[in-house]
Amino acid sequence: MILAKTGNEALAFAMKQINPDVVAAYPITPSTEIVQIFSSYVADGLVDTEFVAVESEHSAMSACIAAAASGARAMTATSSQGLALMHEMLFIASGLRLPIVLCVVNRSLSSPLNIHCDHTDSLASRDSGWIQIFCEDAQEAYDSLICAVKIAESIFLPVMVTIDGFIISHCLQKIDVLSDEEVRSFVGEYKPNYNLLDVDNPITLGPACLPDSFFEHKRAQAEGMYQALAVIEKVFKEYEKRFARQLSILEEYQTADAEVGILCMGSTAGTAKVAVDNLRKKGHKVGLFKLRIFRPIAVKYLQRALKNIKILGILERMEGLSAFGGPLFNEVRSVLYDETKRPIVISYVYGLGGREITPEEIEEVFLELISLKNKRRKKIEKFRYINVR
Amino acid sequence: MADKENKKECAIVSWQELQCGALVKDLKRIKENKTGAWRSMRPVFYKEKCINCYRCWMFCPDSAIKIENDKVVGIDYDYCKGCGICAQECPKKVQAIVMVKEEK
Numbered sequence: 001m002i003l004a005k006t007g008n009e010a011l012a013f014a015m016k017q018i019n020p021d022v023v024a025a026y027p028i029t030p031s032t033e034i035v036q037i038f039s040s041y042v043a044d045g046l047v048d049t050e051f052v053a054v055e056s057e058h059s060a061m062s063a064c065i066a067a068a069a070s071g072a073r074a075m076t077a078t079s080s081q082g083l084a085l086m087h088e089m090l091f092i093a094s095g096l097r098l099p100i101v102l103c104v105v106n107r108s109l110s111s112p113l114n115i116h117c118d119h120t121d122s123l124a125s126r127d128s129g130w131i132q133i134f135c136e137d138a139q140e141a142y143d144s145l146i147c148a149v150k151i152a153e154s155i156f157l158p159v160m161v162t163i164d165g166f167i168i169s170h171c172l173q174k175i176d177v178l179s180d181e182e183v184r185s186f187v188g189e190y191k192p193n194y195n196l197l198d199v200d201n202p203i204t205l206g207p208a209c210l211p212d213s214f215f216e217h218k219r220a221q222a223e224g225m226y227q228a229l230a231v232i233e234k235v236f237k238e239y240e241k242r243f244a245r246q247l248s249i250l251e252e253y254q255t256a257d258a259e260v261g262i263l264c265m266g267s268t269a270g271t272a273k274v275a276v277d278n279l280r281k282k283g284h285k286v287g288l289f290k291l292r293i294f295r296p297i298a299v300k301y302l303q304r305a306l307k308n309i310k311i312l313g314i315l316e317r318m319e320g321l322s323a324f325g326g327p328l329f330n331e332v333r334s335v336l337y338d339e340t341k342r343p344i345v346i347s348y349v350y351g352l353g354g355r356e357i358t359p360e361e362i363e364e365v366f367l368e369l370i371s372l373k374n375k376r377r378k379k380i381e382k383f384r385y386i387n388v389r
Numbered sequence: 390m391a392d393k394e395n396k397k398e399c400a401i402v403s404w405q406e407l408q409c410g411a412l413v414k415d416l417k418r419i420k421e422n423k424t425g426a427w428r429s430m431r432p433v434f435y436k437e438k439c440i441n442c443y444r445c446w447m448f449c450p451d452s453a454i455k456i457e458n459d460k461v462v463g464i465d466y467d468y469c470k471g472c473g474i475c476a477q478e479c480p481k482k483v484q485a486i487v488m489v490k491e492e493k
Contacts (some may be wrong), residue, residue: 097410156409193409217411219404266411 005175007168010138011077011103011161012037014145016047017183020101021072021190024052024063028082029115030165031105034075040388057082059090061100068098071203072196073149079165080107083121087128091159092165094129095221096206097193099152099159102130103145106317107165108353109354116354117165117264119317123294123327129221131159131228132217132295134265136171139161143245143344144292146178147235155231156193157224164267166354169319177241182285186242225296250301251290254280258287258367261306261343264315264334265291268350268357272315276364288364296329302335309343311373313365315386317351325349361386421445426450428471431491432465445475445486461485 005013010085012034015023023042025035035247042051050067054060057078066067078086083104093100096256122132133148135141141163148159163169178186209217229249237246237279251269254276262272279286289305289312291298306312314333320326325333329347336342349363351357365386372380413419431446439461446454453469454461464475464486476486 002421095411194412194414201414202416202417204416206411207413207419209411213402216402216404216407220407220409224409 001177001179002174003177004172005138005142006033006170006172007138007141007163008033008105008170010036010142010173010175011163012041013177014142014183015042015075015103017178017180018073018075018146018149018187019047019184020049020075022050022052022064022067022074023075023076024054024060024067025076026054026057026060026078026082028057028079030107030169031079031082031103033041033060033169034103034105044258047166049145057085058089059085061093061102064100065089065093065096065098065277066196067195068093068100068192069096069194070193071190071197073153073190074098077103077105079105080109080115080121083125084109087125090125090128092206093158095217096155097221097224099149099156099190100131101145101148101152102160103141103160104160104162105165105169106162114353115165115169117267117317118352119162120319120352122160122162123318125160126295126327127210128294129157129225131157131225131232132293133161134292134294135161135163135168136267136269136290137168138171139175140247140292141168142175142177143239143247146183146186147232147239150235150238151228153187153190154227154235155224157228162202162266167267170215176245182243184344186239186311207213228296229293229298247292248290249298250293250305252305253288253290255287255305257290258285259308259310260284260286260366260373261285261289261309261311262313262315262369263289263291263328263360263366265294266317267315268315271359272356272362274359275366278359279363279366281292284366284370286370291328291332297331297335299335302332303339306343307341310344311369312343313348313369315348315350315362315365317349319349319352323350327366344372344375344378344380346372346382346384348384349388355387357386414441423467425453425465425469427466428469428491430471430473430488431466432464432469432471432473432475433489434461435485435487436462438483438484440480440485442480442483444478444480448474448478450474458476
């Protein structure tokens with residue numbers, strides 16, 4: 001069924017069809033609408049969800065953790081400062097291996113204050129043990145959220161699904177939705193690992209683990225992330241098989257014969273596809289790589305895809321403040337380190353605080369990369385910025 | 390000696406053998422861990438004043454109020470951390486639980 005939905009509406013609609021047991025949430029721009037719309041589904045009796053209006057995002061994640069540990073399927077949504085306030089609880093959710101699903105509508109972090117899109121919020125949560133799925137548009141977000149529930153509950157890791165604030169969250173788009181029955185049969189029933197409310201089988205959850213045992217717990221948790229990519233692959237394939245919709249881990253656009261590439265995440269991929277088309281018409285062999293899964297790192301996918309690229313520009317919607325580029329640049333570059341044939345990799349920071357990016361600007365980046373591709377890699381300035389005065 | 394045994398038990402558990410999600414299903418060791426030692430204030434229970442309203446039992450976060458034959462009989466000092474909630478919740482007219490400074 002085709003519906004007109006904004007990104008936020010699409011995520012709220014997917015949540016309705018998933019029908020989670022508990023949603024605990026606190027509003028923050030630009031994600032507010034997701035839980036606002038969802039709360040009206042609750043009020044209208046369209047879902048069986050217990051909706052908990054909490055006093056902060058820290059409490060929202062805490063309530064989701066308690067619900068998930070008690071055997072409930074728990075979801076929430078947030079942005080920016082809200083995700084930052086959840087930070088402490090993100091680690092607890094993943095450490096307890098609770099498959100909570102979180103919609104993140106990407107927005108910059110203060111200071112200075114800004115409500116618009118960049119990826120600083122979710123990228124700053126990169127080491128919290130959550131799977132991160134970035135989406136280009138509302139359709140991808142809708143499909144990814146449904147898959148996220150299944151991924152989370154298959155590997156017992158929490159998953160965040162992100163869309164770009166305002167650009168996707170507030171723009172109306174045609175999306176093709178599944179029926180409630182199709183979604184519910186796909187996600188199935190949540191079968192928890194343990195249940196805190198089972199008084200006949202008492203457990204201690206999140207005990208104090210001293211130097212003699214903490215390390216083993218972290219190693220076990222890391223194993224979950226090592227195995228996660230195979231699980232994501234399996235769930236995406238099953239989704240494609242059942243509903244004929246392709247979801248990729250690393251989408252490639254016009255890369256078969258490309259020498260010059262750009263890699264990015266989120267809505268900018270759509271803009272970059274226009275730039276690729278324009279340059280292809282002029283005979284330039286350029287291509288786009290859209291990375292969908294940021295956690296875990298899709299090592300094999302990146303190595304395979306970037307094998308024949310001579311020079312790669314990484315469009316990063318975050319200033320890493322490391323004096324050596326942001327996390328996307330550093331991690332993708334690190335993945336290529338062991339390869340004998342590896343591209344020159346250049347960081348392009350763009351779009352901070354919602355600064356618009358146009359196909360023309362991306363075309364300029366491609367042309368700049370073409371002009372640099374035969375230079376000695378050591379001599380090239382690696383840290384570049386798009387459209388900053 | 391107990392400490393040595395404890396260390397041995399942990400040393401043989403590899404990460405592959407752990408329960409997924411930092412949980413403990415075998416509560417034997419948890420029970421052996423007497424957390425009451427952290428206490429700085431101690432609740433003292435006066436049985437003759439108690440009216441068995443169970444408010445202390447309901448509010449105690451550590452299940453440290455002992456009940457026998459439907460009567461409150463005292464406090465489990467092995468686990469009581471001395472938070473004082475029981476004394477606070479004991480009705481003002483009754484005052485069957487009073488907090489005193491813990492002395493070692």
